[in-house]
Amino acid sequence: MKQFPKELKINQITSRLPGQEVIRDKKVILNNVAELDEANAHSVCFFENKKFLDALKKSKAGLVLVPPSFDISQKPNTNLILTDKPYVKFMMLVKTWQQLNAPQQTAYQASSASVSNSAKLGKNVWIGQNVVIAAEVEIGSNCKIEANSFIGKNSRLGKNCHLFPNVNLYENTILKDNVIIHSGCVIGADGFGYLFHEGKQQKIPQVGNVVIHSDVEIGANTTIDRSTIGSTVIGEGTKIDNLVQIGHNCKIGKYSIICAQVGLAGSTEIGDRVYLAGQVGVAGHLKIHDGAMIGAQSGISKDVPENAKYFGTPAIDAGLQKRICIAQRQLPKLLKKIKKIKVEK
């Protein structure tokens, strides 16, 4: 349940939400969004999946968004809005409600923050406790840098970036506008490069950086390594989940989705609108082309063509892989049968 400081009357919500209204109680005050089973008389909820019909019937919600086909007699004494895609509409309402409550950010710097004299801050930048901002850093307007975060020398952030508590940017990192980075991320650590020489692993210097384009969001504890010489690049609007590893020199396109615990080895390219499901691993120096979809835990060992669906380790066409998985289950029986077959020579 999410409680909002700003209360809304039922007509303040219906005026924001297209749909057919079924108002049974005009006076209800709404102040939170909730799951059906935790709702109270002030909750807005949604109902879309028939699996939750029982929960709907028992729910104490003050207002429920339901599909146009919903039989309103099934929830007699509650305010309803019949609308296409109730979940999407509900989420749009949540966004609106959050913004109603959001005060305009104003410039703030916690007393314990340490900001270099040579750093340049835009308007209305918010800097939390113990934040460290090194020399020659530039931070655009309306950025929010939460507690205990570290921004290394010569990094540059665009407008409206949000670093949650304890984000670490190594030197020379570049973020464009509206980038969101969750706690524990490490952006720009040295790539993993060594040469075995004279009986030892000799470190290859990693002097490139990381460039993250606009509208990217990066989940908690994800690591993106700096390039050896040039830049590791995350393209516009790409979304990266928690605990993901992006190796040095990788180039990721636009609006791709990279789920939790994916690992990309060095110098790999990912196209636009690619989908990598959880725990996928991609070897180095490969290219996954635009629109490809890779199933969970797959191991990619060669290039993936545009719009292909791959699965398995090593990954192949997902359809074939699934047929193989089913066929394998007959393998032990099969072996017994085959042992009985005599082959004429």
Place this chain on the structure above:
Amino acid sequence: MKQFPKELKINQITSRLPGQEVIRDKKVILNNVAELDEANAHSVCFFENKKFLDALKKSKAGLVLVPPSFDISQKPNTNLILTDKPYVKFMMLVKTWQQLNAPQQTAYQASSASVSNSAKLGKNVWIGQNVVIAAEVEIGSNCKIEANSFIGKNSRLGKNCHLFPNVNLYENTILKDNVIIHSGCVIGADGFGYLFHEGKQQKIPQVGNVVIHSDVEIGANTTIDRSTIGSTVIGEGTKIDNLVQIGHNCKIGKYSIICAQVGLAGSTEIGDRVYLAGQVGVAGHLKIHDGAMIGAQSGISKDVPENAKYFGTPAIDAGLQKRICIAQRQLPKLLKKIKKIKVEK
């Protein structure tokens, strides 16, 4: 080797440990626990696995816990206690010894900590350097919040919780009693939810929270995402290892074990006493029922019944999966044989 400030005489140990004593030197002073091969004259050790008999014979330990069946002539000049399950007894002794040395915690707040005026602290709360505690947080008695940790707005901790250095709790997180969270954990970051709409990935607001019940321990750098609307829940007594990813809306039962690098996608339910071995991945919206055991690196793509043992990607019954793995090794030979077979049409 763990050195304890409090020295014990041999009789102070035997009085705490049931078993048959074989005392060869009454005067020995014990002040540490150690592995057999690093032990000194003041060490307490245990011996259970025959593999370490040589190490036992060479050990300089002052006291060794051995099984009842141990032939004491094999370790002639050393104090021994013959006891059932020497390892368990040894560990109970370590726990006791730690508590003998533990001073009662008293209220403490480091000078560099930043605690909101609206936060409420119970008795004897310990707050380390640079800790940030936001508005309206409540912290129960005897909690220990170590250096550089961040506790977001409106979070509530029960009694005796221990946050190691650099733990991050996002706003509205709830911990019940005796919860231990290791360094680098991020609890309550936004779930990974987007809608592809008008050519872009649109962020679905994540306004729920995380609730962690009593006696849960969470390993280093693990991430647990907040629910979209309701709560992501970790049940009582469940233990979670390092670098684990728990997606938004997951519900985990009681006394389950989740090993390192496991990843759970969103909205998945895990029952009580479930065991997920290392690097297991579980797809979203599934249910793993009570008592199930999942082998390492398995990928779970459908519900798992009570007490089932599953293995593989996609995971199936572990016994069948193992027979398949063995059968597969004959597959290349098999193919050659089958190619020679002519099928009558």
Place this chain on the structure above:
Amino acid sequence: MKQFPKELKINQITSRLPGQEVIRDKKVILNNVAELDEANAHSVCFFENKKFLDALKKSKAGLVLVPPSFDISQKPNTNLILTDKPYVKFMMLVKTWQQLNAPQQTAYQASSASVSNSAKLGKNVWIGQNVVIAAEVEIGSNCKIEANSFIGKNSRLGKNCHLFPNVNLYENTILKDNVIIHSGCVIGADGFGYLFHEGKQQKIPQVGNVVIHSDVEIGANTTIDRSTIGSTVIGEGTKIDNLVQIGHNCKIGKYSIICAQVGLAGSTEIGDRVYLAGQVGVAGHLKIHDGAMIGAQSGISKDVPENAKYFGTPAIDAGLQKRICIAQRQLPKLLKKIKKIKVEK
């Protein structure tokens, strides 16, 4: 592109680099290293892979290192050095250049750092903002401890160690000389050990520590757990990538390479010069012998012999595993054929 504060003339570079010089412009000033496609007139680049010949032709670089076999007419107006292994030579130049710019480190302690009175610091130790150094810690000469890092009680660091921002060392951790640890690492958290007893998971005390030998480098957000009683050990010169999990009691040898997201369960031993590719998982109490190479995402369930190459889950000889993978792709067709075969009983 990496800009160096110290500019070099062409002859200052050629004097440091063996090779055959082709100087077309003696007066060029070099001040950065870059990829061919981002280079400017002051850039040093290298060319080794024919794939980048077009990029070379278009490059504005001031100096390019090329192989001895390079046809110099293909890049007419640019300074060249013809040399064996241009990439290695280039990287040696980068290292030299970095050192030319590096001022000698001098003793520094940020005003917001918190260093225990009982801690002992060597010469020229650099301590960043908000660093916390607990009681009885010893830090060798020329160590650099960056912002927000935490060093627990009684830890000991040798000479020239570098902790990037926000590294966490639990108490009693030992680092030898020249150890590099990247941001977000957690060294010495409790091992994952419980006994299911009286219906609950009972915590086994973890009272050992972690010992990291000289010349080890550890990537971002990696976790290495303390031993139950003795020490978890990382051998000299071993390199560990990001998001790796090393369980309690593991012993890792010298000059091994452990790639990103690898997980080692407890008490496993890894030999010298072992290579574990990304996302490999290793079960507990195993031994991977010297020189073994394990393919990406493999799951190791039994000991691996010296110099063996293993692949798959459960991992077997990599050659056999690859033959199996290829054979599997024929399995669905095969099944159809076999179903038609009648076996005489």
